[in-house]
Amino acid sequence: xxxxxxxxxxxxxxxxxxxxxxxxxxxxxxxxxxxxxxxxxxxxxxxxxxxxxxxxxxxxxxxxxxxxxxxxxxxxxxxxxxxxxxxxxxxxxxxxxxxxxxxxxxxxxxxxxxxxxxxxxxxxxxxxxxxxxxxxxxxxxxxxxxxxxxxxxxxxxxxxxxxxxxxxxxxxxxxxxxxxxxxxxxxxxxxxxxxxxxxxxxxxxxxxxxxxxxxxxxxxxxxxxxxxxxxxxxxxxxxxxxxxxxxxxxxxxxxxxxxxxxxxxxxxxxxxxxxxxxxxxxxxxxxxxxxxxxxxxxxxxxxxxxxxxxxxxxxxxxxxxxxxxxxxxxxxxxxxxxxxxxxxxxxxxxxxxxxxxxxxxxxxxxxxxxxxxxxxxxxxxxxxxxxxxxxxxxxxxxxxxxxxxxxxxxxxxxxxxxxxxxxxxxxxxxxxxxxxxxxxxxxxxxxxxxxxxxxxxxxxxxxxxxxxxxxxxxxxxxxxxxxxxxxxxxxxxxxxxxxxxxxxxxxxxxxxxxxxxxxxxxxxxxxxxxxxxxxxxxxxxxxxxxxxxxxxxxxxxxxxxxxxxxxxxxxxxxxxxxxxxxxxxxxxxxxxxxxxxxxxxxxxxxxxxxxxxxxxxxxxxxxxxxxxxxxxxxxxxxxxxxxxxxxxxxxxxxxxx
DNA sequence: TAATCTTGAGTTTTT
DNA sequence: CTCAAGATTA
Numbered sequence: 040x041x042x043x044x045x046x047x048x049x050x051x052x053x054x055x056x057x058x059x060x061x062x063x064x065x066x067x068x069x070x071x072x073x074x075x076x077x078x079x080x081x082x083x084x085x086x087x088x089x090x091x092x093x094x095x096x097x098x099x100x101x102x103x104x105x106x107x108x109x110x111x112x113x114x115x116x117x118x119x120x121x122x123x124x125x126x127x128x129x130x131x132x133x134x135x136x137x138x139x140x141x142x143x144x145x146x147x148x149x150x151x152x153x154x155x156x157x158x159x160x161x162x163x164x165x166x167x168x169x170x171x172x173x174x175x176x177x178x179x180x181x182x183x184x185x186x187x188x189x190x191x192x193x194x195x196x197x198x199x200x201x202x203x204x205x206x207x208x209x210x211x212x213x214x215x216x217x218x219x220x221x222x223x224x225x226x227x228x229x230x231x232x233x234x235x236x237x238x239x240x241x242x243x244x245x246x247x248x249x250x251x252x253x254x255x256x257x258x259x260x261x262x263x264x265x266x267x268x269x270x271x272x273x274x275x276x277x278x279x280x281x282x283x284x285x286x287x288x289x290x291x292x293x294x295x296x297x298x299x300x301x302x303x304x305x306x307x308x309x310x311x312x313x314x315x316x317x318x319x320x321x322x323x324x325x326x327x328x329x330x331x332x333x334x335x336x337x338x339x340x341x342x343x344x345x346x347x348x349x350x351x352x353x354x355x356x357x358x359x360x361x362x363x364x365x366x367x368x369x370x371x372x373x374x375x376x377x378x379x380x381x382x383x384x385x386x387x388x389x390x391x392x393x394x395x396x397x398x399x400x401x402x403x404x405x406x407x408x409x410x411x412x413x414x415x416x417x418x419x420x421x422x423x424x425x426x427x428x429x430x431x432x433x434x435x436x437x438x439x440x441x442x443x444x445x446x447x448x449x450x451x452x453x454x455x456x457x458x459x460x461x462x463x464x465x466x467x468x469x470x471x472x473x474x475x476x477x478x479x480x481x482x483x484x485x486x487x488x489x490x491x492x493x494x495x496x497x498x499x500x501x502x503x504x505x506x507x508x509x510x511x512x513x514x515x516x517x518x519x520x521x522x523x524x525x526x527x528x529x530x531x532x533x534x535x536x537x538x539x540x541x542x543x544x545x546x547x548x549x550x551x552x553x554x555x556x557x558x559x560x561x562x563x564x565x566x567x568x569x570x571x572x573x574x575x576x577x578x579x580x581x582x583x584x585x586x587x588x589x590x591x592x593x594x595x596x597x598x599x600x601x602x603x604x605x606x607x608x609x610x611x612x613x614x615x616x617x618x619x620x621x622x623x624x625x626x627x628x629x630x631x632x633x634x635x636x637x638x639x640x641x642x643x644x645x646x647x648x649x650x651x652x653x654x655x656x657x658x659x660x661x662x663x664x665x666x667x668x669x670x671x672x673x674x675x676x677x678x679x680x681x682x683x684x685x686x687x688x689x690x691x692x693x694x695x696x
Numbered sequence: 697t698a699a700t701c702t703t704g705a706g707t708t709t710t711t
Numbered sequence: 712c713t714c715a716a717g718a719t720t721a
Contacts, residue, residue, distance in 0.1 A: 105710040134711045159709080233711050268710075301709065400707055402713090422709085463697045573711055593708050615707050631708080654706070655712040 060321045061085045067315035070290040073352040074637035075328030087120035098127035104264040137236040148239040156572045157230045169220045193234040194272040229446045237272045244279045255282040266291030270302035330359025332673040337636035361675040365646040368679045374410035395600040396589040399613040421590040431547040442510035451481040458535035466496040519558035519567040592635045603639035608647040608663040
């Protein structure tokens with residue numbers, strides 16, 4: 040999983056259960072791998088073994104995971120075990136695998152040219168635009184909900200018709216219209232969204248036996264990581280690809296299922312044995328990561344959930360330090376406690392990279408960051424605003440996307456006003472209705488002589504179209520990085536930033552340079568665009584960076600750190616207030632808590648505050664119900680020592696308490 | 697058309 | 712409190 044584990048791995052022999060899993064060759068297997076039980080090692084060793092023992096050629100193995108980071112790490116580890124190249128092996132995320140399939144098979148899904156991928160931001164503006172046009176009040180149909188419903192139906196392979204007929208769905212009729220429109224818009228932009236990558240592959244497989252057979256013949260062995268997080272579409276995709284021999288090897292842990300709200304079906308783990316007769320179930324129960332007390336405390340939190348696959352995680356490690364529960368006066372005090380503990384350890388020689396701070400909501404990061412800044416502790420926030428979702432990045436990329444795909448009206452709208460060039464809402468509306476009536480893209484409408492736009496805006500539009508065309512012509516000849524540099528300068532975007540010269544704009548200009556260097560490895564701009572829309576922030580987490588890592592509990596999954604702080608252990612935060620009245624959601628919060636705790640190797644700190652400022656008003660902090668699950672003998676309680684107060688010169692700013 | 701003010705909403709987000 | 716989106720004004 041991490042470098043530490045990787046370096047340690049070759050020295051430790053596999054345990055019996057790991058050995059059984061690695062040596063499993065034919066037929067279906069379900070490996071229930073507890074936190075820190077070496078599941079990545081099992082998958083990679085097995086993949087390598089299938090090849091070295093001659094059961095499979097590299098190109099007949101497909102390994103799917105959820106994050107690029109996990110995929111990259113897996114590939115690296117497999118090739119380091121193998122003496123032959125593992126390049127031919129498909130080790131990737133679900134989405135990247137589907138993208139790759141679609142690149143050859145898109146015609147079977149009704150796409151003449153390979154569609155581009157619209158990311159979350161694009162989806163958002165598409166949905167918002169549709170709702171606005173439909174004149175639906177956003178109080179009744181907030182775009183977030185609408186997007187969620189559409190995604191849910193897609194992942195169940197249900198179209199707008201089925202949505203309209205869903206009697207349990209409030210506002211089904213309107214929602215299904217929005218859904219229909221949404222798909223239409225994607226199609227006319229020659230675009231697909233993340234969900235489509237999967238669902239299109241599924242429908243190709245279901246409608247074209249010959250295509251399905253070809254892929255089945257190729258992928259003799261399929262492995263799935265983090266199986267508990269697969270949604271219906273992903274499971275269906277896997278079931279389709281798994282041929283008659285059923286060489287499907289799934290690894291997962293129902294206790295670490297934290298994406299139910301996104302459509303993940305823990306039930307897939309329970310259905311597995313039914314769907315694949317004769318499944319061999321293997322339990323990995325020995326934990327190699329955490330000290331005894333930490334494992335004990337974490338296990339107690341999740342033990343209260345009903346209907347789990349019962350596993351008893353154990354470790355040979357010593358009990359170690361007790362889990363420390365710090366009761367702070369308020370959020371500031373809590374943050375300064377964390378900073379103080381890290382600072383003291385650092386003075387004794389600990390590396391900042393050994394520490395991580397987890398919280399339930401992004402809003403909690405601010406307080407921690409402020410404390411770290413005042414103590415001069417280097418930190419890095421993971422998650423939050425993604426690099427590729429920053430305004431300046433999306434602005435420049437919109438030019439490139441438009442140049443690559445002239446039907447991309449969404450990118451047109453963004454590019455035309457970045458930087459602003461005297462084409463505003465009125466001209467755009469005219470242009471849009473012209474384009475709609477002739478069924479052409481906005482870009483070709485901009486080039487049209489008879490589009491009825493006023494003279495000055497028309498001139499701007501023609502200039503704009505000329506620059507786009509030029510970028511498009513260059514796209515074939517120059518590499519991605521050079522093209523980005525060209526676009527940054529020739530669209531006037533860099534000038535626009537440099538003229539303003541505020542600190543933010545300087546930072547933005549720097550980000551654009553970073554964008555160009557991020558593209559250096561990609562030859563074609565199209566590949567670069569695909570790669571970054573499928574990239575995520577957690578891909579960037581690296582250890583030994585010499586900085587403290589701070590992130591949400593969700594982002595922490597799959598990582599490990601010697602010392603972990605979990606802040607905000609209060610009812611309303613963890614468990615989150617919106618999840619407290621439904622038992623299933625409450626269980627998911629429990630699992631989330633468990634995931635966070637089991638990231639810790641040596642030392643785990645939990646903290647809560649007696650008073651917490653939320654959205655500008657003070658609330659009394661009620662201890663998290665999860666704390667009451669943890670046995671007293673592994674817990675060491677600490678009262679506030681107000682370490683922050685002395686540091687920040689007295690009861691400054693926010694402290695009324 | 698673009699900058700500035702006001703209002704309102706705020707869980708998590710692998711791709 | 713803080714940020715983003717919409718409304719208003721220059």
